[in-house]
Amino acid sequence: MNAVRRKRLRQQLDSVIIHLDCFYASVFEHENPDLKSLPLAVQQKQIIVTCNYEARRRGLHKLQLIHEARKVCPDVVIVLGEDLGRFRNASKELYAFIRCFSWNSRCERLGFDEIFLDVSDIIDYNISILNPNHLTNSFFYLSKNDPTVGFPYDATRLTGHTYPKTDTRNLVVTSFPLHLRLALGSHLAQHIRTKLESEKGYTATVGISTNKLLAKLVGNTYKPNSQTTLLPPYTSDDGNEENDCVTSFIDDHELGKIPGVGFKIAQKLRAHLLQRPADFDARLVYGGTKEDVRVYDVRTFPGMGPETLEKVLHGPGVPQGIGAKIWGLLNGRDDTEVGQAREIPRQISIEDSYLRLDTLDGVLKELRMLAKKLLERMHTDLLQDEEDEAQVPKDATINPSATTRRWLAHPKTIRLSTRPRPPLNPGGSRGRSFARISKSAPMPTFVFNLKDHVDALVGKLVTETLLPLFRKLHPEKSGWNLSLVNVAVTNMADAASEKGGVGRDIGKMFKRQDDVLKQWRVNEEEETTEEGLTEAARILGTLDRVMDEPPAPEQETSRFGSEDVPTSSQEDSHVIADRSESEGEDVVGGDSYRCEECGAVMPMFAMGAHNRWHAQT
Numbered sequence: 001m002n003a004v005r006r007k008r009l010r011q012q013l014d015s016v017i018i019h020l021d022c023f024y025a026s027v028f029e030h031e032n033p034d035l036k037s038l039p040l041a042v043q044q045k046q047i048i049v050t051c052n053y054e055a056r057r058r059g060l061h062k063l064q065l066i067h068e069a070r071k072v073c074p075d076v077v078i079v080l081g082e083d084l085g086r087f088r089n090a091s092k093e094l095y096a097f098i099r100c101f102s103w104n105s106r107c108e109r110l111g112f113d114e115i116f117l118d119v120s121d122i123i124d125y126n127i128s129i130l131n132p133n134h135l136t137n138s139f140f141y142l143s144k145n146d147p148t149v150g151f152p153y154d155a156t157r158l159t160g161h162t163y164p165k166t167d168t169r170n171l172v173v174t175s176f177p178l179h180l181r182l183a184l185g186s187h188l189a190q191h192i193r194t195k196l197e198s199e200k201g202y203t204a205t206v207g208i209s210t211n212k213l214l215a216k217l218v219g220n221t222y223k224p225n226s227q228t229t230l231l232p233p234y235t236s237d238d239g240n241e242e243n244d245c246v247t248s249f250i251d252d253h254e255l256g257k258i259p260g261v262g263f264k265i266a267q268k269l270r271a272h273l274l275q276r277p278a279d280f281d282a283r284l285v286y287g288g289t290k291e292d293v294r295v296y297d298v299r300t301f302p303g304m305g306p307e308t309l310e311k312v313l314h315g316p317g318v319p320q321g322i323g324a325k326i327w328g329l330l331n332g333r334d335d336t337e338v339g340q341a342r343e344i345p346r347q348i349s350i351e352d353s354y355l356r357l358d359t360l361d362g363v364l365k366e367l368r369m370l371a372k373k374l375l376e377r378m379h380t381d382l383l384q385d386e387e388d389e390a391q392v393p394k395d396a397t398i399n400p401s402a403t404t405r406r407w408l409a410h411p412k413t414i415r416l417s418t419r420p421r422p423p424l425n426p427g428g429s430r431g432r433s434f435a436r437i438s439k440s441a442p443m444p445t446f447v448f449n450l451k452d453h454v455d456a457l458v459g460k461l462v463t464e465t466l467l468p469l470f471r472k473l474h475p476e477k478s479g480w481n482l483s484l485v486n487v488a489v490t491n492m493a494d495a496a497s498e499k500g501g502v503g504r505d506i507g508k509m510f511k512r513q514d515d516v517l518k519q520w521r522v523n524e525e526e527e528t529t530e531e532g533l534t535e536a537a538r539i540l541g542t543l544d545r546v547m548d549e550p551p552a553p554e555q556e557t558s559r560f561g562s563e564d565v566p567t568s569s570q571e572d573s574h575v576i577a578d579r580s581e582s583e584g585e586d587v588v589g590g591d592s593y594r595c596e597e598c599g600a601v602m603p604m605f606a607m608g609a610h611n612r613w614h615a616q617t
Contacts, residue, residue, distance in 0.1 A: 013178055013234060016185040017338060018117040019207045019215035020098060020192070025052040027090045028079055030201045039073050042081035045353060049081055053224040087112045088380070090202075097200055099341050101142070101192055108339035116212055118338035123184050130155055140187055153187040160186050160206075160227035163218055163249055178232045182208060186229045193227065210234065213334035214246065216259055234332075246332035251296035258295065260329045263434060265313060265322075269293070272312045273301055295330050344409045344492055345381055350374045351417075351486035358481045367466045370487045372458045375447065378489065379454075382408050405450060411489035415440040416469040419484035436484070439469045443489060 029036045029052065039055035041048045048064045059072045069076055081087070091112040098115050099107045106118035126140055135155040143149040153159075158168045173179035185208045193204050206227035207219025218230040236243040250258075256266040270278035270293045279290045298304060310323030328335070350373045357363065383405045417438040444465055447457055466487065474480040595607070597614055 013210055014181075015118065015120045015210050016123045016181055017209060017212055017215040018119055018185060018189050018192070019212065019219050020115045020117065020189075020204045021206070021216075021219060022094060022113045022202050022204045025050055025055075026202050027086055030090070035077065039076045041069060041076050041078050043078050044081050048078075051076075084112075085380075093200065094196075094202060097196065098192065101188070102341065103144075105341040106338040107341040109342075114216075116215070116338045119185060119188055122188065123181050126184055127180065140184070140191070151187075151191050153184075155180070155183065158183045158186045158229055159190045160208075160229060161222045162229050162231050163221055164231060164245060166231070176232060178210075178234065182210075182229050182231070186227065189227050193225075211332075211334040212336055212338065213259055213329060214249075214332055217253065217257075218249065250330070250332045251294065251299065253295050255293045255295060255298060258329055260334075261326060265326065266293075268313055269298055269309075273297055299330055344494065346492060347488055347490040348374065348377050348381060348411070349486060349488035350377065351484060353484045354482060356421075356481060357483070357485070358479070360476070363470060363482075363485075364462065364467070366485055367462050367470070367487070368458055370485060371461050371466060372454065374487050374489065375454050375457060375461070378411070378447070382411075383450075384408050407448060407495045409492045409494050410448060411443050412491040412493055413440050413489065414443045414465060414469075415486075415488045415490060416466055416473065417484075417486040417488070418470075418473055418480075418482050420474075421481045421483045436486070437473055439472050440490075441465055441469055 025035075025040050025042055028040060028042070036052070037054065039052070039058050039060065041051040041055050041060055043049070043066060046066050048060065048062060048066065048069055050062055051060045055073060055076060058076075060069050060076065064072075066078065069078075091109070094113075095107070095109050095115060098117060099105075101122075102117060102119070104118060104121045108116040110116065122142075125144065129141070130138060138153055138155040139150055140153050141147065141150045156173060158173060160168075162168060173183040189206045189208055193206060196202050196204055203225040205219050205223050205225065207215040207217065207221075207230070208227065209215040209218055209230040214230050218228045221228040230249060231245055233244050234246050255261060255269060256263065261269075267278050267280070270291050273293055274291065278293070306324040306327040308323070309326050310321075313322050313326065350370045352366065352370065354366075357366065384407075385405055415438055417436045419433070419436045422433050444461065446452075447461060449457065474482075595602075595610060595614075600610065602610060
């Protein structure tokens with residue numbers, strides 16, 4: 001198994017992944033810099049969804065109840081974070097800025113404040129042009145086409161923190177390929193962080209490694225506003241896993257802190273190791289363990305491996321191969337690639353939580369509220385304003401009333417999810433459940449109508465789609481008590497666009513066709529020359545003179561092509577250029593001729609073959 005693990009890890013050593021983490025609180029700090037020195041917490045419902053590092057230094061943390069936070073830190077500044085508009089706008093701005101540093105468009109957003117960036121191709125290019133005689137005075141190129149875009153750096157050193165902790169001034173990296181790749185990745189990460197703070201006013205915590213899992217985890221080693229690189233070796237040649245940095249790094253993490261290991265999976269593994277149900281903190285809204293079970297404890301447990309994990313984690317809804325996937329994560333292996341950059345979200349989801357939701361009137365009220373927010377989000381994220389070229393001149397100032405909106409994507413599926421609250425136990429206590437149940441339906445097309453008011457669309461969406469889905473989830477005879485309701489649209493299909501998508505934007509193409517075809521258009525109104533002749537008549541007259549007077553021998557091939565004058569096989573044919581309208585004949589242009597035998601009209605160069613056809617028949 002160790003050999004397989006080493007082989008799979010080596011397959012990932014060509015990648016350099018940067019993970020950037022900017023937190024919610026920085027949005028408020030950006031708007032009011034005075035908040036940076038104060039303990040700041042963002043509130044949603046009765047809990048803290050995030051807090052700045054000054055608040056964390058004083059003992060606050062995510063998912064903490066508000067009244068508990070005030071006891072721990074009485075002078076905490078609490079701001080409401082129910083309106084996610086400002087976070088969404090800041091997230092788009094952050095994503096657009098970071099995406100500019102990508103060559104291969106592998107820039108994946110995770111939530112509002114996390115971004116993965118695959119910079120392997122940039123690192124490859126800069127390594128290929130390194131001057132081995134001047135490594136300490138190297139220049140990092142950010143563009144292949146413009147050699148002035150970039151920054152100077154020392155290619156023999158890393159920048160920022162490292163794991164294991166070491167003095168980077170004494171760490172020479174050029175002797176090992178992976179050291180060198182990660183060193184260049186650290187310099188690029190430092191440059192991005194510096195530009196992000198100076199130009200946008202946001203700070204970021206960054207991790208640098210060879211896959212998404214390790215990059216995300218190692219970035220949490222030193223906070224806030226810092227970066228950490230996971231140093232090699234990533235595999236040990238002697239087969240001893242304790243000698244590589246990946247194993248020693250990931251083994252010290254609590255099981256539930258590993259991305260990809262959710263609460264339910266972690267609880268099953270803890271119960272398997274402890275041989276009893278794992279206790280968790282019932283006070284937290286989303287649960288938290290009281291059992292300190294580390295990755296090392298799971299990996300070294302007797303008989304533990306992919307097969308054992310498959311048996312332990314098996315259950316309804318669990319995908320096949322979950323054991324191998326979790327075993328890979330516990331060994332620092334993550335095969336998922338950084339996704340391609342997307343302007344359009346993969347799904348749009350709106351939800352809210354409740355202490356008690358058990359009446360149909362209450363459900364209808366919440367469904368209307370969620371549906372309205374959902375449509376507003378769709379209009380914000382999936383609609384694009386574009387200039388109406390038929391109404392607005394090119395050089396005119398764009399008037400908002402003269403602009404039109406078009407859909408960038410159409411979600412094909414709408415999904416309703418709820419989280420029922422478990423019934424009371426005989427002793428009066430209530431168990432906890434994080435399980436959701438869902439039903440989906442095709443997205444109704446009327447929601448894409450931009451002429452109707454949103455309120456009208458909301459009522460129709462609730463009545464015709466969401467309420468029937470809810471009745472399938474919760475028949476009235478069985479009753480319900482819900483702690484969460486979620487409405488989401490998924491299965492995005494890119495709409496027609498000029499650059500691609502499901503189809504091309506035909507309407508926009510027709511609007512632009514006049515400009516595109518202008519150079520090939522024949523104008524009906526012809527310009528009159530000083531002699532009183534039209535330009536076309538003057539040209540035709542010139543051609544007539546040329547055909548009446550045979551050209552000199554040296555001009556036959558140099559001045560005219562075969563389509564300009566008759567060839568030798570055409571000179572004896574009895575054809576004329578018929579331009580007479582008085583005889584009731586159709587007008588034939590100067591480069592076309594009509595056959596007197598059959599009346600066929602054709603280009604001049606085809607008449608030779610046409611006459612031979614007559615001779616044969």
